[in-house]
Amino acid sequence: MAGRHKHEYEIVLFGATGFTGRLTAQYLAAHGGSDLRWALAGRSQARLEAVRAELAQQNPACAELPLLLADSGDAASLQRVAQSAKVVVSTVGPYIEHGEPLVAACAGAGTDYLDLTGEPEFVDRMWLAHHDTAVASGARIVHACGFDSIPHDLGAWFTVQQLPEGVPLTVEGFVRAGGTVSGGTWHSAITALSRLRQYADVARERRRREDRPMDRTIGSTHQRIGFNKLLGTWVVPFPSIDPQVVRRSAAADDRYGPAFRYGHYIQVRRLSTVATLLGGVGAAFVGAQFRITRERLLRLRDPGEGPEEDARAKAWFKVRFIGKGGGRRVITEVSGGDPGYGETSKMLSESALCLARDPLPKKAGSLTPATAMGNKLIERLQKAGIDFRIVEQA
Numbered sequence: 001m002a003g004r005h006k007h008e009y010e011i012v013l014f015g016a017t018g019f020t021g022r023l024t025a026q027y028l029a030a031h032g033g034s035d036l037r038w039a040l041a042g043r044s045q046a047r048l049e050a051v052r053a054e055l056a057q058q059n060p061a062c063a064e065l066p067l068l069l070a071d072s073g074d075a076a077s078l079q080r081v082a083q084s085a086k087v088v089v090s091t092v093g094p095y096i097e098h099g100e101p102l103v104a105a106c107a108g109a110g111t112d113y114l115d116l117t118g119e120p121e122f123v124d125r126m127w128l129a130h131h132d133t134a135v136a137s138g139a140r141i142v143h144a145c146g147f148d149s150i151p152h153d154l155g156a157w158f159t160v161q162q163l164p165e166g167v168p169l170t171v172e173g174f175v176r177a178g179g180t181v182s183g184g185t186w187h188s189a190i191t192a193l194s195r196l197r198q199y200a201d202v203a204r205e206r207r208r209r210e211d212r213p214m215d216r217t218i219g220s221t222h223q224r225i226g227f228n229k230l231l232g233t234w235v236v237p238f239p240s241i242d243p244q245v246v247r248r249s250a251a252a253d254d255r256y257g258p259a260f261r262y263g264h265y266i267q268v269r270r271l272s273t274v275a276t277l278l279g280g281v282g283a284a285f286v287g288a289q290f291r292i293t294r295e296r297l298l299r300l301r302d303p304g305e306g307p308e309e310d311a312r313a314k315a316w317f318k319v320r321f322i323g324k325g326g327g328r329r330v331i332t333e334v335s336g337g338d339p340g341y342g343e344t345s346k347m348l349s350e351s352a353l354c355l356a357r358d359p360l361p362k363k364a365g366s367l368t369p370a371t372a373m374g375n376k377l378i379e380r381l382q383k384a385g386i387d388f389r390i391v392e393q394a
Contacts, residue, residue, distance in 0.1 A: 010356040011037075011356055014041040019341070024089065028353075041069075041070045042070065072098045081102075086111065086355075089115070109137065113140070120241045121198060127366045141366045152246060155333075159332045161255070170263075174319065180340060186301045194289060219261050219262075230331070237263070237265055243264040246262045252371045333387070350380040
Protein backbone atom coordinates (compact mmCIF):
# COMPACT_ATOMS: atom_id res chain seq x y z
CA MET A 1 0.00 0.00 0.00
CA ALA A 2 2.66 2.41 -1.15
CA GLY A 3 0.20 5.24 -1.77
CA ARG A 4 -0.30 5.96 1.95
CA HIS A 5 1.32 9.18 3.16
CA LYS A 6 0.77 11.93 5.68
CA HIS A 7 -2.28 13.94 4.73
CA GLU A 8 -3.06 17.60 5.28
CA TYR A 9 -6.72 16.73 5.90
CA GLU A 10 -8.44 13.70 7.39
CA ILE A 11 -11.60 14.35 5.38
CA VAL A 12 -12.40 16.49 2.33
CA LEU A 13 -16.08 16.88 1.44
CA PHE A 14 -16.57 17.35 -2.32
CA GLY A 15 -19.95 18.77 -3.29
CA ALA A 16 -20.52 20.63 -0.03
CA THR A 17 -22.70 23.28 -1.70
CA GLY A 18 -25.45 20.82 -2.73
CA PHE A 19 -28.41 19.97 -0.52
CA THR A 20 -27.09 16.67 0.87
CA GLY A 21 -23.54 18.03 0.85
CA ARG A 22 -24.63 20.88 3.12
CA LEU A 23 -26.29 18.47 5.54
CA THR A 24 -23.15 16.33 5.58
CA ALA A 25 -21.03 19.42 6.31
CA GLN A 26 -23.40 20.39 9.12
CA TYR A 27 -23.11 16.92 10.63
CA LEU A 28 -19.31 16.95 10.52
CA ALA A 29 -19.26 20.44 12.04
CA ALA A 30 -21.46 19.26 14.91
CA HIS A 31 -20.06 15.75 15.48
CA GLY A 32 -16.61 15.54 13.92
CA GLY A 33 -14.82 16.79 17.03
CA SER A 34 -12.70 19.87 17.64
CA ASP A 35 -9.55 18.11 16.43
CA LEU A 36 -10.95 16.96 13.07
CA ARG A 37 -8.83 18.21 10.17
CA TRP A 38 -11.23 18.66 7.28
CA ALA A 39 -12.01 20.87 4.31
CA LEU A 40 -14.77 21.70 1.86
CA ALA A 41 -14.27 21.28 -1.88
CA GLY A 42 -16.29 22.47 -4.85
CA ARG A 43 -16.12 24.52 -8.02
CA SER A 44 -17.49 27.85 -6.73
CA GLN A 45 -15.49 29.91 -4.25
CA ALA A 46 -18.51 32.09 -3.45
CA ARG A 47 -20.81 29.15 -2.75
CA LEU A 48 -18.17 27.43 -0.62
CA GLU A 49 -17.73 30.62 1.39
CA ALA A 50 -21.50 30.78 1.91
CA VAL A 51 -21.56 27.21 3.26
CA ARG A 52 -18.60 27.97 5.52
CA ALA A 53 -20.38 31.05 6.89
CA GLU A 54 -23.45 28.93 7.69
CA LEU A 55 -21.28 26.37 9.45
CA ALA A 56 -19.53 29.09 11.46
CA GLN A 57 -22.89 30.15 12.89
CA GLN A 58 -23.34 26.57 14.08
CA ASN A 59 -19.71 26.06 15.15
CA PRO A 60 -17.46 29.16 15.33
CA ALA A 61 -14.36 27.02 14.76
CA CYS A 62 -15.56 26.47 11.18
CA ALA A 63 -14.92 30.13 10.32
CA GLU A 64 -11.39 29.11 9.29
CA LEU A 65 -12.39 25.90 7.51
CA PRO A 66 -10.17 25.44 4.43
CA LEU A 67 -11.83 25.68 1.01
CA LEU A 68 -10.50 23.79 -2.00
CA LEU A 69 -11.50 24.69 -5.55
CA ALA A 70 -12.06 21.57 -7.65
CA ASP A 71 -14.20 20.57 -10.60
CA SER A 72 -15.11 17.14 -11.96
CA GLY A 73 -13.97 18.38 -15.37
CA ASP A 74 -10.53 19.43 -14.11
CA ALA A 75 -8.41 16.34 -13.42
CA ALA A 76 -5.51 18.31 -11.95
CA SER A 77 -7.75 19.94 -9.33
CA LEU A 78 -9.14 16.54 -8.32
CA GLN A 79 -5.65 15.11 -8.02
CA ARG A 80 -4.73 17.95 -5.64
CA VAL A 81 -7.80 17.18 -3.53
CA ALA A 82 -7.05 13.45 -3.46
CA GLN A 83 -3.40 13.96 -2.53
CA SER A 84 -4.33 16.28 0.34
CA ALA A 85 -6.81 13.95 2.05
CA LYS A 86 -6.98 10.67 3.88
CA VAL A 87 -10.67 10.31 2.93
CA VAL A 88 -12.57 12.10 0.16
CA VAL A 89 -16.37 12.15 0.36
CA SER A 90 -18.40 12.89 -2.78
CA THR A 91 -22.04 14.01 -2.85
CA VAL A 92 -21.94 15.06 -6.53
CA GLY A 93 -24.37 13.08 -8.70
CA PRO A 94 -25.67 11.64 -10.89
CA TYR A 95 -22.42 9.77 -10.46
CA ILE A 96 -22.54 8.15 -13.89
CA GLU A 97 -22.20 11.68 -15.31
CA HIS A 98 -19.88 13.35 -12.80
CA GLY A 99 -18.32 10.72 -10.57
CA GLU A 100 -15.50 8.86 -12.33
CA PRO A 101 -12.73 11.52 -12.39
CA LEU A 102 -12.70 11.77 -8.59
CA VAL A 103 -12.71 7.98 -8.17
CA ALA A 104 -9.76 7.79 -10.56
CA ALA A 105 -7.87 10.48 -8.64
CA CYS A 106 -8.41 8.76 -5.29
CA ALA A 107 -7.54 5.30 -6.62
CA GLY A 108 -4.30 6.64 -8.05
CA ALA A 109 -3.35 8.59 -4.92
CA GLY A 110 -4.09 5.82 -2.41
CA THR A 111 -6.85 7.94 -0.87
CA ASP A 112 -10.03 6.44 0.55
CA TYR A 113 -13.19 7.44 -1.31
CA LEU A 114 -16.87 7.42 -0.25
CA ASP A 115 -20.07 8.34 -2.03
CA LEU A 116 -23.87 8.06 -1.89
CA THR A 117 -24.50 6.40 -5.23
CA GLY A 118 -27.32 3.97 -5.76
CA GLU A 119 -26.39 3.60 -9.45
CA PRO A 120 -25.36 -0.01 -10.20
CA GLU A 121 -23.84 0.86 -13.57
CA PHE A 122 -21.55 3.45 -12.00
CA VAL A 123 -20.41 1.01 -9.29
CA ASP A 124 -19.61 -1.69 -11.83
CA ARG A 125 -17.84 0.73 -14.18
CA MET A 126 -15.66 1.97 -11.32
CA TRP A 127 -14.79 -1.62 -10.37
CA LEU A 128 -13.79 -2.42 -13.95
CA ALA A 129 -11.74 0.74 -14.42
CA HIS A 130 -10.19 1.43 -11.01
CA HIS A 131 -10.35 -1.57 -8.65
CA ASP A 132 -6.91 -2.90 -9.56
CA THR A 133 -5.34 0.56 -9.27
CA ALA A 134 -6.90 1.02 -5.83
CA VAL A 135 -5.65 -2.38 -4.67
CA ALA A 136 -2.13 -1.41 -5.72
CA SER A 137 -2.26 2.04 -4.09
CA GLY A 138 -4.08 0.97 -0.92
CA ALA A 139 -7.18 3.08 -1.56
CA ARG A 140 -10.54 1.90 -0.26
CA ILE A 141 -13.29 2.79 -2.75
CA VAL A 142 -16.60 2.43 -0.91
CA HIS A 143 -19.80 3.28 -2.77
CA ALA A 144 -23.40 3.37 -1.50
CA CYS A 145 -22.75 4.87 1.94
CA GLY A 146 -26.18 6.45 2.45
CA PHE A 147 -29.64 4.91 2.68
CA ASP A 148 -28.40 3.03 -0.37
CA SER A 149 -27.00 0.76 1.07
CA ILE A 150 -25.82 1.15 4.68
CA PRO A 151 -28.97 -0.08 6.54
CA HIS A 152 -29.37 -3.07 4.22
CA ASP A 153 -25.73 -4.12 3.95
CA LEU A 154 -24.91 -3.66 7.64
CA GLY A 155 -28.34 -4.96 8.67
CA ALA A 156 -27.79 -8.20 6.77
CA TRP A 157 -24.31 -8.50 8.32
CA PHE A 158 -25.76 -7.85 11.80
CA THR A 159 -28.37 -10.56 11.15
CA VAL A 160 -25.81 -13.10 9.92
CA GLN A 161 -23.84 -12.68 13.15
CA GLN A 162 -26.87 -13.81 15.16
CA LEU A 163 -27.03 -17.12 13.25
CA PRO A 164 -24.87 -20.26 13.51
CA GLU A 165 -21.53 -20.40 11.70
CA GLY A 166 -20.58 -22.85 8.98
CA VAL A 167 -24.13 -23.57 7.76
CA PRO A 168 -26.20 -22.37 4.77
CA LEU A 169 -27.94 -19.07 5.58
CA THR A 170 -30.89 -17.20 4.08
CA VAL A 171 -31.59 -13.55 4.88
CA GLU A 172 -34.41 -11.41 3.53
CA GLY A 173 -34.70 -7.64 4.04
CA PHE A 174 -38.04 -5.79 4.11
CA VAL A 175 -38.05 -1.99 3.78
CA ARG A 176 -40.60 0.50 5.09
CA ALA A 177 -40.03 4.25 4.95
CA GLY A 178 -41.81 7.56 5.15
CA GLY A 179 -40.25 10.63 3.58
CA THR A 180 -39.46 12.44 0.36
CA VAL A 181 -37.22 11.15 -2.41
CA SER A 182 -34.38 13.63 -2.93
CA GLY A 183 -33.92 15.51 -6.19
CA GLY A 184 -30.52 13.88 -6.60
CA THR A 185 -31.96 10.41 -6.08
CA TRP A 186 -34.73 11.14 -8.62
CA HIS A 187 -32.22 12.24 -11.25
CA SER A 188 -30.01 9.20 -10.58
CA ALA A 189 -32.99 6.83 -10.82
CA ILE A 190 -34.30 8.26 -14.10
CA THR A 191 -30.80 8.25 -15.57
CA ALA A 192 -30.30 4.62 -14.50
CA LEU A 193 -33.65 3.56 -16.04
CA SER A 194 -32.60 5.16 -19.32
CA ARG A 195 -29.32 3.19 -19.40
CA LEU A 196 -30.40 -0.39 -18.70
CA ARG A 197 -28.73 -1.74 -21.84
CA GLN A 198 -25.43 -0.11 -21.00
CA TYR A 199 -25.73 -1.41 -17.45
CA ALA A 200 -26.39 -4.97 -18.66
CA ASP A 201 -23.19 -4.89 -20.74
CA VAL A 202 -21.12 -3.53 -17.85
CA ALA A 203 -22.58 -6.01 -15.34
CA ARG A 204 -21.85 -8.90 -17.71
CA GLU A 205 -18.22 -7.80 -18.06
CA ARG A 206 -17.81 -7.49 -14.29
CA ARG A 207 -19.19 -11.00 -13.77
CA ARG A 208 -16.73 -12.29 -16.35
CA ARG A 209 -13.72 -10.66 -14.72
CA GLU A 210 -14.49 -10.72 -11.01
CA ASP A 211 -13.22 -13.58 -8.85
CA ARG A 212 -15.90 -15.60 -7.08
CA PRO A 213 -15.65 -17.88 -4.03
CA MET A 214 -14.53 -21.33 -5.17
CA ASP A 215 -16.06 -23.34 -2.31
CA ARG A 216 -19.12 -21.23 -1.45
CA THR A 217 -22.29 -20.19 -3.29
CA ILE A 218 -23.92 -16.76 -3.15
CA GLY A 219 -27.34 -16.13 -4.64
CA SER A 220 -30.83 -14.71 -4.41
CA THR A 221 -33.98 -16.08 -2.81
CA HIS A 222 -36.99 -16.85 -4.98
CA GLN A 223 -38.58 -13.41 -4.71
CA ARG A 224 -42.22 -12.78 -5.58
CA ILE A 225 -45.09 -10.51 -4.57
CA GLY A 226 -46.99 -11.96 -1.63
CA PHE A 227 -48.35 -11.53 1.89
CA ASN A 228 -45.77 -12.11 4.63
CA LYS A 229 -47.48 -13.48 7.74
CA LEU A 230 -44.56 -12.73 10.06
CA LEU A 231 -44.67 -9.05 9.09
CA GLY A 232 -48.40 -8.74 8.48
CA THR A 233 -47.88 -6.82 5.23
CA TRP A 234 -47.68 -7.33 1.50
CA VAL A 235 -44.13 -7.47 0.17
CA VAL A 236 -42.86 -6.54 -3.30
CA PRO A 237 -39.39 -7.45 -4.65
CA PHE A 238 -37.24 -4.31 -4.71
CA PRO A 239 -34.62 -4.36 -7.51
CA SER A 240 -32.39 -1.64 -6.06
CA ILE A 241 -28.62 -1.72 -5.71
CA ASP A 242 -28.97 -2.97 -2.11
CA PRO A 243 -29.19 -6.75 -2.76
CA GLN A 244 -26.16 -6.55 -5.03
CA VAL A 245 -24.18 -4.87 -2.27
CA VAL A 246 -25.28 -7.45 0.31
CA ARG A 247 -24.33 -10.36 -1.93
CA ARG A 248 -20.92 -8.83 -2.66
CA SER A 249 -20.31 -8.52 1.08
CA ALA A 250 -21.28 -12.18 1.44
CA ALA A 251 -18.89 -13.21 -1.32
CA ALA A 252 -16.03 -11.53 0.55
CA ASP A 253 -16.56 -13.13 3.99
CA ASP A 254 -16.82 -16.80 5.01
CA ARG A 255 -18.99 -15.82 8.00
CA TYR A 256 -21.99 -15.65 5.63
CA GLY A 257 -21.76 -19.43 5.38
CA PRO A 258 -21.04 -22.01 2.68
CA ALA A 259 -24.27 -21.09 0.87
CA PHE A 260 -25.87 -17.67 1.30
CA ARG A 261 -29.04 -16.31 -0.28
CA TYR A 262 -30.51 -12.83 0.06
CA GLY A 263 -33.86 -11.34 -0.96
CA HIS A 264 -34.90 -7.68 -0.83
CA TYR A 265 -38.45 -6.26 -0.62
CA ILE A 266 -40.58 -3.19 -0.01
CA GLN A 267 -43.39 -3.59 2.53
CA VAL A 268 -46.84 -2.21 1.66
CA ARG A 269 -49.98 -2.29 3.80
CA ARG A 270 -52.62 -2.80 1.11
CA LEU A 271 -52.74 -4.85 -2.07
CA SER A 272 -54.03 -1.79 -3.97
CA THR A 273 -50.77 -0.02 -3.15
CA VAL A 274 -48.87 -2.78 -4.97
CA ALA A 275 -50.64 -1.95 -8.23
CA THR A 276 -50.02 1.78 -7.74
CA LEU A 277 -46.34 1.15 -7.02
CA LEU A 278 -45.84 -1.10 -10.03
CA GLY A 279 -47.72 1.34 -12.27
CA GLY A 280 -45.57 4.25 -11.14
CA VAL A 281 -42.34 2.34 -11.72
CA GLY A 282 -43.57 1.18 -15.13
CA ALA A 283 -44.47 4.72 -16.17
CA ALA A 284 -41.08 6.04 -15.06
CA PHE A 285 -39.33 3.25 -16.96
CA VAL A 286 -41.21 3.95 -20.20
CA GLY A 287 -40.73 7.70 -19.86
CA ALA A 288 -37.00 7.32 -19.25
CA GLN A 289 -36.51 5.57 -22.60
CA PHE A 290 -37.28 8.64 -24.73
CA ARG A 291 -35.35 11.90 -24.63
CA ILE A 292 -38.39 14.23 -24.60
CA THR A 293 -40.22 12.43 -21.78
CA ARG A 294 -36.97 11.79 -19.92
CA GLU A 295 -36.19 15.50 -19.87
CA ARG A 296 -39.70 16.23 -18.61
CA LEU A 297 -39.26 13.69 -15.81
CA LEU A 298 -35.91 15.18 -14.85
CA ARG A 299 -37.43 18.68 -14.70
CA LEU A 300 -39.92 17.52 -12.06
CA ARG A 301 -37.18 17.89 -9.44
CA ASP A 302 -34.01 19.91 -9.19
CA PRO A 303 -31.04 17.67 -8.24
CA GLY A 304 -30.08 20.07 -5.44
CA GLU A 305 -33.51 20.50 -3.87
CA GLY A 306 -34.83 18.96 -0.70
CA PRO A 307 -37.60 19.32 1.90
CA GLU A 308 -37.67 21.77 4.79
CA GLU A 309 -36.38 20.74 8.20
CA ASP A 310 -39.85 20.16 9.69
CA ALA A 311 -40.70 17.71 6.89
CA ARG A 312 -37.40 15.88 7.38
CA ALA A 313 -38.09 15.62 11.11
CA LYS A 314 -41.26 13.59 10.39
CA ALA A 315 -39.57 11.13 8.05
CA TRP A 316 -38.46 7.64 9.14
CA PHE A 317 -37.33 4.21 8.00
CA LYS A 318 -37.42 0.63 9.28
CA VAL A 319 -35.79 -2.37 7.66
CA ARG A 320 -36.75 -5.78 9.06
CA PHE A 321 -34.52 -8.78 8.35
CA ILE A 322 -35.57 -12.41 8.66
CA GLY A 323 -32.58 -14.73 8.85
CA LYS A 324 -32.63 -18.54 8.87
CA GLY A 325 -29.98 -21.25 9.10
CA GLY A 326 -28.85 -24.22 11.16
CA GLY A 327 -32.35 -24.72 12.56
CA ARG A 328 -32.47 -21.15 13.88
CA ARG A 329 -34.49 -18.11 12.93
CA VAL A 330 -33.83 -14.50 13.89
CA ILE A 331 -35.69 -11.28 13.14
CA THR A 332 -33.69 -8.07 13.38
CA GLU A 333 -34.40 -4.42 12.61
CA VAL A 334 -32.45 -1.36 11.56
CA SER A 335 -34.36 1.90 12.03
CA GLY A 336 -33.85 5.64 12.09
CA GLY A 337 -35.17 9.01 11.02
CA ASP A 338 -35.28 10.75 7.64
CA PRO A 339 -33.74 8.25 5.20
CA GLY A 340 -33.26 10.53 2.21
CA TYR A 341 -31.44 13.37 3.92
CA GLY A 342 -30.79 13.48 7.67
CA GLU A 343 -29.85 9.84 8.19
CA THR A 344 -28.11 9.63 4.82
CA SER A 345 -25.80 12.52 5.72
CA LYS A 346 -25.23 10.89 9.12
CA MET A 347 -24.37 7.54 7.55
CA LEU A 348 -22.00 9.16 5.07
CA SER A 349 -20.30 11.29 7.73
CA GLU A 350 -19.88 8.42 10.18
CA SER A 351 -18.48 6.28 7.36
CA ALA A 352 -15.91 8.98 6.63
CA LEU A 353 -14.95 9.27 10.31
CA CYS A 354 -14.76 5.48 10.53
CA LEU A 355 -12.34 5.24 7.59
CA ALA A 356 -10.32 8.21 8.82
CA ARG A 357 -9.95 7.20 12.46
CA ASP A 358 -10.96 3.64 13.34
CA PRO A 359 -8.74 0.53 13.28
CA LEU A 360 -10.07 -1.44 10.32
CA PRO A 361 -9.03 -4.53 8.35
CA LYS A 362 -6.21 -3.81 5.89
CA LYS A 363 -8.23 -4.14 2.73
CA ALA A 364 -8.10 -2.12 -0.46
CA GLY A 365 -9.89 -1.81 -3.77
CA SER A 366 -13.61 -1.51 -4.43
CA LEU A 367 -15.28 -2.59 -1.17
CA THR A 368 -18.78 -2.68 0.29
CA PRO A 369 -19.57 -0.82 3.53
CA ALA A 370 -19.78 -4.11 5.47
CA THR A 371 -16.51 -5.38 4.01
CA ALA A 372 -14.63 -2.13 4.59
CA MET A 373 -16.02 -1.10 8.00
CA GLY A 374 -18.37 -3.77 9.38
CA ASN A 375 -18.95 -3.72 13.12
CA LYS A 376 -16.94 -0.54 13.69
CA LEU A 377 -19.44 1.37 11.56
CA ILE A 378 -22.38 -0.35 13.26
CA GLU A 379 -21.02 0.84 16.62
CA ARG A 380 -20.68 4.39 15.33
CA LEU A 381 -24.19 4.44 13.89
CA GLN A 382 -25.72 3.06 17.07
CA LYS A 383 -24.06 5.83 19.08
CA ALA A 384 -25.38 8.33 16.52
CA GLY A 385 -28.99 7.15 16.99
CA ILE A 386 -29.53 4.57 14.26
CA ASP A 387 -30.89 1.46 15.96
CA PHE A 388 -29.71 -2.12 15.25
CA ARG A 389 -31.67 -4.58 17.36
CA ILE A 390 -32.80 -8.18 17.66
CA VAL A 391 -36.60 -8.38 17.51
CA GLU A 392 -37.06 -12.13 17.92
CA GLN A 393 -34.99 -15.32 18.08
CA ALA A 394 -36.24 -18.87 17.67
